[in-house]
Amino acid sequence: MEHGAPTWTLELGSIPITFNLSTVLMLLITATIVFLIAFISTRNLKLKPTGMQNFMEWVMDFVKGIIKSNMDWKTGGRFHVLGITLIMFIAVANLLGLPFSGIYIYGDLWWKSPTADPVVTLTLASMVTVLATYYGIKLRGTGHYVKTFFQPMSFLFPLKLIEEFANTLTLGLRLYCNIYAGEILLGLLAVLAGGSVLGFVGAIIPTMAWLAFSIFIGFIQAFIFTMLTMVYLSHKVSDDH
Amino acid sequence: MNFDYLVLGAGLNSEFVNLGDVLATLVIFIILMLLLKKFAWGPLMGIMQQREELVASEIDAAETARKEAAQALEEQKALLKEARTEAQLIIESAKKQAEVQRNEIVEAAREEATRLKESAIREIETEKEKAIAALRDEVVSLSVLAASKVLEKEISEEDNSALIKETIAKAGEAK
Numbered sequence: 001m002e003h004g005a006p007t008w009t010l011e012l013g014s015i016p017i018t019f020n021l022s023t024v025l026m027l028l029i030t031a032t033i034v035f036l037i038a039f040i041s042t043r044n045l046k047l048k049p050t051g052m053q054n055f056m057e058w059v060m061d062f063v064k065g066i067i068k069s070n071m072d073w074k075t076g077g078r079f080h081v082l083g084i085t086l087i088m089f090i091a092v093a094n095l096l097g098l099p100f101s102g103i104y105i106y107g108d109l110w111w112k113s114p115t116a117d118p119v120v121t122l123t124l125a126s127m128v129t130v131l132a133t134y135y136g137i138k139l140r141g142t143g144h145y146v147k148t149f150f151q152p153m154s155f156l157f158p159l160k161l162i163e164e165f166a167n168t169l170t171l172g173l174r175l176y177c178n179i180y181a182g183e184i185l186l187g188l189l190a191v192l193a194g195g196s197v198l199g200f201v202g203a204i205i206p207t208m209a210w211l212a213f214s215i216f217i218g219f220i221q222a223f224i225f226t227m228l229t230m231v232y233l234s235h236k237v238s239d240d241h
Numbered sequence: 242m243n244f245d246y247l248v249l250g251a252g253l254n255s256e257f258v259n260l261g262d263v264l265a266t267l268v269i270f271i272i273l274m275l276l277l278k279k280f281a282w283g284p285l286m287g288i289m290q291q292r293e294e295l296v297a298s299e300i301d302a303a304e305t306a307r308k309e310a311a312q313a314l315e316e317q318k319a320l321l322k323e324a325r326t327e328a329q330l331i332i333e334s335a336k337k338q339a340e341v342q343r344n345e346i347v348e349a350a351r352e353e354a355t356r357l358k359e360s361a362i363r364e365i366e367t368e369k370e371k372a373i374a375a376l377r378d379e380v381v382s383l384s385v386l387a388a389s390k391v392l393e394k395e396i397s398e399e400d401n402s403a404l405i406k407e408t409i410a411k412a413g414e415a416k
Contacts, residue, residue: 010261019261027265031273038281045288047295056285081282085274114266119259123266 006108026114030093038088060084066227070234075139079233082131086124087226090115090175094218097183098211115221116180118173125172128229129164136236145236171228178221182214381405 006021041052049057063083067076097113104110114120136145149160189210193203384405385398 007259008261015260017261017264018259019265020259023259023262024265024269027269031269035273035276035281038277042281042285045284047288047292053285056281057289060282060285060289080286081274081278084282085270085277089270089273117262119262120266123263124270127267127270 006110020117020119022108022110022112023114023117023120025110026093026096026112027120030089030096030114033096034085034088034092037092059088063087063226066223067230070230071238075237076230076234078135079230083226083230086229087222090124090225091219091222093120094179094221095215097179098186098214098218112183113179115175116183118176118180121176122168122172124175124225125168128171128232129168132233132236135233139237148236167228167232171225171232175221175225178217182210182217185210186214377409381409384409 005023008019008021010017010019037052038056041056045053060080063080064073067073067079067083070076093113093115095113097111097116100111133145136148149157186207189203189207193200193207381402385401388401388405389398
């Protein structure tokens with residue numbers, strides 16, 4: 001299971017900007033697939049929807065439901081695009097690692113889920129936190145934003161401060177751990193299957209079961225990530241918090 | 242297993258936090274979001290909005306049409322009622338007119354009958370008088386003839402005739 005990562009470092013002054021080329025590649029593939037799905041299914045839009053348009057409209061309504069369960073639509077409508085993009089992007093990213101479950105070139109892992117990389121998931125989680133802070137201040141004012149740290153009791157301030165970071169960390173790491181663990185087990189099963197004929201036969205059923213479960217987990221984690229994004233946003237943006 | 246991979250917050254200069262990945266993730270995600278907004282979500286939301294508006298306008302139109310239909314029905318009912326009343330009026334006036342006309346005709350017929358009867362009576366009277374006069378003349382000449390036979394006396398026929406006529410007239414008055 002020991003493997004390296006294809007890295008490429010850009011020296012910018014004294015700060016080395018290191019790219020994990022596999023992550024970048026997988027992010028690009030994910031973005032391309034999401035874009036193609038969305039783009040192709042929204043050609044020939046009709047008032048009476050057919051085929052893929054139905055699916056995309058279902059996704060939109062689904063995300064709309066998530067937002068509406070957290071805040072009123074007048075406030076939450078602006079996060080609709082973010083929500084749909086997040087859920088589609090993460091779902092596709094989670095599933096991408098499954099079909100090939102690790103392609104090694106010269107000992108470097110190239111094919112994996114981009115969400116099996118903590119940097120990616122934590123970046124997304126940080127982005128959500130930054131957005132929540134930004135919209136909290138923009139919509140409710142700085143005073144209200146600062147006040148939320150002292151409510152309901154002012155002595156809870158340290159906890160509130162920790163909560164801010166804990167939310168970000170858990171949001172990112174939950175996604176990362178689920179997908180990474182899934183890929184580790186899938187990799188182990190692949191090693192077992194590749195070891196011997198008996199191992200191959202023995203690995204068929206567990207692999208199938210684990211793949212099915214991973215698909216389920218992939219969708220569930222995309223849903224959870226989007227849901228929690230909207231929860232955190234509504235905490236900052238809504239009136240009653 | 243390479244647990245170094247799990248180490249977080251080890252500093253920007255650490256080879257484990259790939260600043261490039263952070264940038265790549267952000268840039269790729271944001272570009273994807275913008276592209277999708279322009280090419281997919283925007284049009285899709287537009288069409289959904291359009292559908293909502295269409296449904297709303299259709300409901301409104303249906304409501305208006307229903308109201309219009311109800312109004313038209315009321316109007317038709319009122320018109321029908323009016324027509325019925327008018328027909329009733331026409332029938333009644335026709336009946337009245339017919340009654341008047343009937344009375345007129347009957348009256349005219351009655352008058353005509355009366356007139357005819359009277360003229361007939363008058364004619365009969367005239368004829369009767371004529372006949373009486375003729376009879377009288379006849380009686381006079383017969384009486385003259387009889388008297389001249391009886392008297393066998395030649396007197397002028399004219400004098401006698403006048404005498405007899407006088408006598409008969411007296412006799413008639415005496416009767």
